[in-house]
Amino acid sequence: MLTSRRWILGLAALVCAAALLLAWVLRDPAPGPGAGISSADDPDVSVASAAVKAAVRERAAEGAAAAYSYAWETLAEDKAAARALMTAAMQDRYDRTMAGVATASQRDRTVVSAEVVDTALVTASSTHARVLVFVNQRTSGDDLAQPALDLDRVLVTLRREGGEWKLSELDAL
Amino acid sequence: MAIGLVVTSRDAVDAELTAAQRDVAAAARAEALAFLTVDHEDMDPLIDAVLAGATGEFAEQYEQQRETLTREAVRTEATSVPEVVSLGVGDQDADSATVLVAANSTVTNSGTGGEGQVRYYRLRLELVREDERWLTGNLQFVR
Numbered sequence: 001m002l003t004s005r006r007w008i009l010g011l012a013a014l015v016c017a018a019a020l021l022l023a024w025v026l027r028d029p030a031p032g033p034g035a036g037i038s039s040a041d042d043p044d045v046s047v048a049s050a051a052v053k054a055a056v057r058e059r060a061a062e063g064a065a066a067a068y069s070y071a072w073e074t075l076a077e078d079k080a081a082a083r084a085l086m087t088a089a090m091q092d093r094y095d096r097t098m099a100g101v102a103t104a105s106q107r108d109r110t111v112v113s114a115e116v117v118d119t120a121l122v123t124a125s126s127t128h129a130r131v132l133v134f135v136n137q138r139t140s141g142d143d144l145a146q147p148a149l150d151l152d153r154v155l156v157t158l159r160r161e162g163g164e165w166k167l168s169e170l171d172a173l
Numbered sequence: 174m175a176i177g178l179v180v181t182s183r184d185a186v187d188a189e190l191t192a193a194q195r196d197v198a199a200a201a202r203a204e205a206l207a208f209l210t211v212d213h214e215d216m217d218p219l220i221d222a223v224l225a226g227a228t229g230e231f232a233e234q235y236e237q238q239r240e241t242l243t244r245e246a247v248r249t250e251a252t253s254v255p256e257v258v259s260l261g262v263g264d265q266d267a268d269s270a271t272v273l274v275a276a277n278s279t280v281t282n283s284g285t286g287g288e289g290q291v292r293y294y295r296l297r298l299e300l301v302r303e304d305e306r307w308l309t310g311n312l313q314f315v316r
C-alpha cells in the first residue's frame with residue numbers, strides 16, 4: 001500500500017515536471033538570432049544599422065527603468081507603464097514577479113526608483129537585439145532604516161513586434 | 174536554391190558597422206581583463222599588458238601608479254582573476270568609442286583568509302583609434 005502510494009507520488013511529480021517543461025517551451029517559442037550572445041565581440045553579433053542601434057538602446061533604457069521602478073501608491077499605473085513595453089511572454093513573467101511584491105510593498109510603503117546610468121549595444125539584427133544597461137536602483141520603505149542603493153547590470157533582450165521594439169527578457173547579471 | 178533562401182532570410186546587417194563594433198569590443202575586453210588581473214608574485218608583465226592597450230591620460234596615470242600598484246599587491250598578497258560577463262558598445266564613430274563592461278573578479282588577499290571572493294564591477298572605457306588600433310584613453314568604475 002505504502003509502496004504503491006509512493007509510486008503514484010513519483011508519477012505525479014513526473015507529470016508536473018513535464019507540464020512545467022511544456023509551459024516553459026510554449027512561453028519562449030523562438031529565441032531568435034542573438035540569443036545566447038552576451039558580448040559585442042562575439043563572432044555572431046550583428047549591427048543592423050546606426051538607427052536600429054540608437055532605437056534599441058533608447059527602448060532598453062526606457063523599458064529597464066519602467067520594469068525596475070514602482071511605488072506602493074501608484075503600483076497599478078507603474079505596472080501598466082512597464083507592461084506596455086514588453087512582449088506577452090515577458091508580461092507573464094513580470095506579472096508573476098510583481099504579484100510577489102504587491103502585498104509587501106503596500107505594508108512597507110515601498111518606493112523603488114531605477115535610474116539608467118548608461119547603455120551599450122551587444123547585438124542588433126532588424127528584429128532581435130541585446131543591450132547592456134547599467135541601472136542604479138534606490139529602494140526606500142518603512143522596513144528600511146535608510147534607502148538602499150543597488151548598482152545593477154542588466155542584459156536586456158528586445159524583439160521587434162508590429163514595428164515596435166519590446167522587451168522580451170530582463171537578465172540581472 | 175537552399176543557399177539563396179538562407180541568404181534572403183537573413184536579417185539586413187551593416188557589415189562595416191558590425192566589424193567596427195567587434196574590433197573595438199575585442200580591444201576593450203582585453204584591456205578590461207588586463208586592468209582587473211592582479212598577481213602579487215608577478216606584477217610587472219600585468220602592468221605592461223595594461224599599458225600596451227592604453228594611451229593618453231589613462232596610460233600616463235597608470236604608468237605613474239606602477240610602483241604603488243606593485244607595492245600594494247605584494248603587501249596584501251593580492252590576486253584577482255576576472256571574467257567578462259557582458260560587454261556592449263555605446264556611441265562609436267570612426268576613431269572613438271565608449272564601451273561598457275560588466276565583469277566579475279575572483280579576489281584573494283590577506284583579508285579574505287585564503288578564500289576567493291567574487292567582486293562585481295561596472296566599467297566604462299573610452300577608446301580611440303590610433304594607427305589602426307583601438308586604445309583605451311580613459312577607464313572608470315561606474316557608480
